[in-house]
Amino acid sequence: MKNDTDTATTRPSDLSTQIAGQIRDAIISGALIVDERLPSEAELAEQFSVSRPTVREALKRLAAQSLIRTQRGASGGAFVNRLSFEDAYPQQITTSTLLLSMNDVSFDTACEARFALERACTGLAADRRGADHLDVMRAELRRQSQTDLTDEAFCASDVTFHRALVDAAGNPVLSYHLAGPVEAMQPLMNMITFTARSRARIVALHTAIVDALDARDAEACDTHLRALETYTRQLAADVMARRAQQG
Amino acid sequence: MKNDTDTATTRPSDLSTQIAGQIRDAIISGALIVDERLPSEAELAEQFSVSRPTVREALKRLAAQSLIRTQRGASGGAFVNRLSFEDAYPQQITTSTLLLSMNDVSFDTACEARFALERACTGLAADRRGADHLDVMRAELRRQSQTDLTDEAFCASDVTFHRALVDAAGNPVLSYHLAGPVEAMQPLMNMITFTARSRARIVALHTAIVDALDARDAEACDTHLRALETYTRQLAADVMARRAQQG
DNA sequence: GACAGTTAAATGTAAGACAAATGAAAAATG
DNA sequence: CATTTTTCATTTGTCTTACATTTAACTGTC
Structure with a gap:
């Protein structure tokens, strides 16, 4: 070939x-x-x-x-060189980010892909998540609840949260392939201004996801991830509509 | 200076x-x-x-x-340069392939990741698949049924088949992120010698997958993909066992 | 035999020259 | 005047030569 x-x-x-x-x-x-x-x-x-x-x-x-x-x-x-996952991560993230920013992919398309791929981890994550993964996610939950957090810091914490979910699947190949989709969404998420209400909703969904993983309930985890995707896309649509209205 | x-x-x-x-x-x-x-x-x-x-x-x-x-x-x-998906594809495939070959990732781990990610496409693919996607898949099915096909050609056709499935999801971001996992499995698959019986089983599962997509039945598609994963991993395990036995 | 200085081999950097491609301006032609 | 051809300047592609820097091995002295 x-x-x-x-x-x-x-x-x-x-x-x-x-x-x-x-x-x-x-x-x-x-x-x-x-x-x-x-x-x-x-x-x-x-x-x-x-x-x-x-x-x-x-x-x-x-x-x-x-x-x-x-x-x-x-x-x-x-x-x-022995190409390590550590070496490949930054390259993967850079490429994914540039692909989104240079090809005006719609928010919906990028978001759909990202959540579809992330949901691919729920089954394995529910089986294999360790206490350490839950700890990381709960720590990020506490951070996301702080009201004095900037939007950028909120998004960064969001990324850390979801990467912990992915890592919980215990498959390094899976973690590698999800680094790009998850990280590349961050610039897009940064365009959304999160109100206190929307943050509360997101934290609630995150909490439900952690609890589902804690209970090793893959189906519930999947359901809440779908809800999070729907809500995220709705938020983005609202921002777009408001921006179009105001010119 | x-x-x-x-x-x-x-x-x-x-x-x-x-x-x-x-x-x-x-x-x-x-x-x-x-x-x-x-x-x-x-x-x-x-x-x-x-x-x-x-x-x-x-x-x-x-x-x-x-x-x-x-x-x-x-x-x-x-x-x-406007980084296009076409430009990024080969790079993504090369990196994914080398990561697998240089880090002695187990066949199971790579296979698990690949099928988990591919199953992430079934829902969208069932919704959006066009006649052209089904045509490509059925054409590859016919090729895979030819008994005079080499193992390499069989694997190559397998890759084409699965990429058509992924493309059927109608999300270019998703297609991009799946190119690596799907293509990088090919060298690993090439280590397996397919008997006529194993080929028949794989073709049968592929046929079931196409039929499920044709009927827009995402659940059936998911089920048959799981069966294909199980069978593939079993085949690999058999090869390993035989190889260990013979020295 | 241990230690220090020297040497050799390799990459890193610099400078200058010429070839080739390419678009635009200038010149020749009808 | 319009059109075609020629010339030309700019920029990358490549080669040559030279020197600097780093590092391991060698060598000679004590």
């Missing part, structure tokens, strides 16, 4: 792009294994018949994707 | 990394708008007090993340 990262139209792209692609394919195919050292820049340059700066540009591309790391000195060089 | 204002507190990372970070932050924060042109490489070099190759390495990092695009010629330069 050839996974050309750029140029759908078979353009004769840059040399550095081509070289980066070849090395990337070698890593993906397993020809280069984790912690293996690549040839030195000078050797790569000779091997690909290009200059050293061109090779360096290719290596920088790979480093930007955390596929390799470089080390200076005598036994230095470029090494195939 | 050592006029660096930030000496002690900041990481002694590469200049190109620092510069790339600054430009990236400007894009994320909205200081640089989509399709806006960055200063020329020479101007950036002077602005950051570095050489042109260093600036170029920074720009290549950003290009690797599809944050910018470059164009040669008189009115060329580096432009802030």
Whole structure:
């Protein structure tokens, strides 16, 4: 399967792009294994018949994707990087956020996707949640109840709450794939000004969710998440309507 | 030449990394708008007090993340790229695949996450699936029934089938977030040798899924997806057991 | 044999040059 | 005057060379 990262139209792209692609394919195919050292820049340059700066540009591309790391000195060089979940998180969040902000995806579409994915965790979370997860969620609940909280801090706490829910499913792959959808909603949520009443409603739903997890009741958890989605979308619709009315 | 204002507190990372970070932050924060042109490489070099190759390495990092695009010629330069879903797909798939292959995630964990996320689409897919989605799925069903198909081709068809299911939900954000989990399973599935009997069972479950979507029966769709997950994990467990037995 | 200085190898950075692409201005042509 | 062609300036793509910096290994001295 050839996974050309750029140029759908078979353009004769840059040399550095081509070289980066070849090395990337070698890593993906397993020809280069984790912690293996690549040839030195000078050797790569000779091997690909290009200059050293061109090779360096290719290596920088790979480093930007955390596929390799470089080390200076005598036994230095470029090494195939073990791509960790920690490395991949920020990249995933950045990409998800930019996708939403640059493609004017409607609030409804983004919200629908996010809650649909989050509800995918309820079954596992109800089974596996530990006391620590409940503790985190209840701590955030207390924070969300403080009336002097800014809207931004409220949203940030909301994100922490939901990530604890996701982590409660005890599946690191699931946690990774939900980081993007959950975090990318935060800028959109920040556009909503939360009244005391709407905050109270959200906290009530959050409380119901925690209690459902505490009781290991997946169905109730799912139900309350649906209610939270409905309410969130209603809030956003109200904001839109008010904004359209006022010009 | 050592006029660096930030000496002690900041990481002694590469200049190109620092510069790339600054430009990236400007894009994320909205200081640089989509399709806006960055200063020329020479101007950036002077602005950051570095050489042109260093600036170029920074720009290549950003290009690797599809944050910018470059164009040669008189009115060329580096432009802030509108990050499209098409651009983000390959990156997402590559990262997901490497995360699984490099972190020895168990088959069960990866499979659990993938099916949990896919089931998140059933409700919307049952509501919104069009005739075209059913057509694609049925076409893949016919392909999967051909006995002369290699295991790789069978798995590839499987991926196409499930992506059609996801797309049937009619939510591009959802489709994007599911591309990784679904595609990244393919290498793991390729480790399983499918007997005629196991293929028949899978095709039967796939058929049940399509029929459920055709009838707009979300619950049945969910049920059959669960059955497919159970069967897939059983198949993998059998392979593992056989492999452990034979040494 | 332990320690310190030296050396070699590799990446990081700089500077200058030329090639190639590209759009716009200038010039030639009808 | 309108149109086509030519020229030209700008910008990225690439190469060459050189030097700085970092780091591990080597080597010589005590």
